[in-house]
Amino acid sequence: MSDFSPLEVFDRRESEVRGYIRSFPVVFDRASGSTLVTADGDEYLDFFAGAGVLNYGHNNPLFTKALVEYIEHGGILHGLDMATSAKRAFIEAFEQYVLEPRGYDYKIQFTGPTGANAVEAALKVARQATGRTNVVAFTNGFHGLSLGAVAVTGNKKYRDAAGTTLGDVTRLPFEGYLGDKLDTLDLFEKMLDDTGSGLDLPAAVIVEAIQGEGGINVASPEWLRRLRTITEERGILLILDEIQAGIGRSGSFFAFEESGIVPDLVTVSKSISASGLPMSLVLLRPAVDVWKPGAHTGTFRGNNLAFVTARVALEEYWADDAFMTQVAERSAELRAGLDAIAADYPQLDFTVRGRGLMYGIVSLRDRDLPSRVSAEAFQRGLVIETAGAFEEVLKFLPALTLTSEELQTGLRIVRESLDAVIAGDDSEAEHAVEDHVASHA
Structure with a gap:
């Protein structure tokens, strides 16, 4: 043998x-x-x-056919952030099938191709837009493993692997972490309003509507609505991480849709390309889009093959219910x-x-x-x-x-x-x- x-x-x-x-x-x-x-x-x-x-x-x-046709046509494969026909078609489809039906007015930032890079970009621009540094994240949250993203990730295994200090983050309990009888946002609101709490006004809050890696913990619509109210009243930017729970996974395009809230920023990756090709983006309210040209780059932020399959997915799966x-x-x-x-x-x-x-x-x-x-x-x-x-x-x-x-x-x-x-x-x-x-x- x-x-x-x-x-x-x-x-x-x-x-x-x-x-x-x-x-x-x-x-x-x-x-x-x-x-x-x-x-x-x-x-x-x-x-x-x-x-x-x-x-x-x-x-x-559906995606294989579109890819073969695009490659045989000689379509652009790598374009950095230059304008291409494939990118234009994706943006137009995203407007038509995602943004406009939901009444969302978001700018689209194409980041490096990983979800972690989208999180990094969202955290960076939130800090720039507010002039503040601290970010609130939640227990059992998972947002990626590059340094900024792992700083807002909860799991000790991943945080220990960073090999350095991870600062400018305050961790608070996710809904249900302290049992069903306690609303964990009571603590957040109390700390924000108490000058003796030690919690400085944060630049942003980052949260998953459904925590995937953290154990399938589902935030209720009521909890998310209250979180949105707390952040909105105090000028704190709300980042929804939709990297795993988005693109239909929760039963709607975005997992936060059921709550009716409109976040300031949304991180999107994983299934946005539809085909398994790397692609990530950040949706951000126009007022939050304070980037200087080239301030957050990435060699593969222009994956045109991913734009092709992402567009086809929107046209084929999201034109109706x-x-x-x-x-x-x-x-x-x-x-x-x-x-x-x-x-x-x-x-x-x-x-x-x-x-x-x-x-x-x-x-x-x-x-x-x-x-x-x-x-x-x-x-x-x-x-x-x-x-x-x-x-x-x-x-x-x-x-x-x-x-x-x-x-x-x-x-x-x-x-x-x-x-x-x-x-x-x-x-x-x-x-x-x-x-x-x-x-x-």
Whole structure:
């Protein structure tokens, strides 16, 4: 038998920083829709969707066709921030299908291609526009891993990796962090109005309407509306991070839409390109757009291939309500499936939380359970990740285009995996008792 491992070169040459390959240790070769296929021909159902990058599925033929045509035409591939036909068409489509129907008046800043760079830009311009430096962020927030972005990120693992001090940020509790009976914004408002609190008037507040990496924590519309009122009354800029929860993931284009608020800045990335091509942008009110030309650049802020697929996605999926109606149907199925799991395993004391096609299930009895279920599910052909500070949430993030059959298959695998993990735990417990009895015989 050969000792050859298809992952040998990764183990030998790739940095120890690699992460997802450890959870899903196979070589993926191709994909379509919600199906991943390895180099050996094994198929996996994808409930991960590139951590929210592939809301429209893998290799969506609408985007593939548009890309091939654009490349064959000789279209501009790299344009920095110069004007191109592809960028113009995207801006016009974004106006028509996103901004105008919602009554939003935002300027669009094309940043470097990562979500973290969009966050960096939003923080920088907020500080310039207000002349203040401090930013308020929330517990369990995740906003990226470059220095400015990781400073407003909550998780200790990521903050420790920065290797330096991370200042000019005040951390406050997200909704529900102190239990359901306490409104965490009472603390924020009290500290703002008390000159003895030590909280200087911040330049901005940055928040996710639904915390993804932080554990699928959903801010209620009422909480977001109160946050908007607090910031607006005091001249504090409100930044909504829509990098993972946006582009239809929550059941509407933006996750904050349900609250009816209008943020001062919005960071957008991941699925905005629709195809998995890198693209990020910041939406900012015209009064906040105080940049000097070239003050925040990026070599790949002009990814014209991403502009092409982003435009096609807007034209094909956002011209009417049909797509969101389909997402609502799948969302109801997913919620029903997770509620049924919670009801069928009362001994695990499950909590289900989320919205749209962004859900999590967490056991209040065993916070290590989701990681074991994720590993077991992978053995059964399902790619599903975990979230939260302790990886205590099993995170459902499938493509928005998945079929009802694919959704039910995934839920079935999760149940089978859960049963297998429970059976394994029971077996280990029995062996422990037997060993204990034998040692005292």
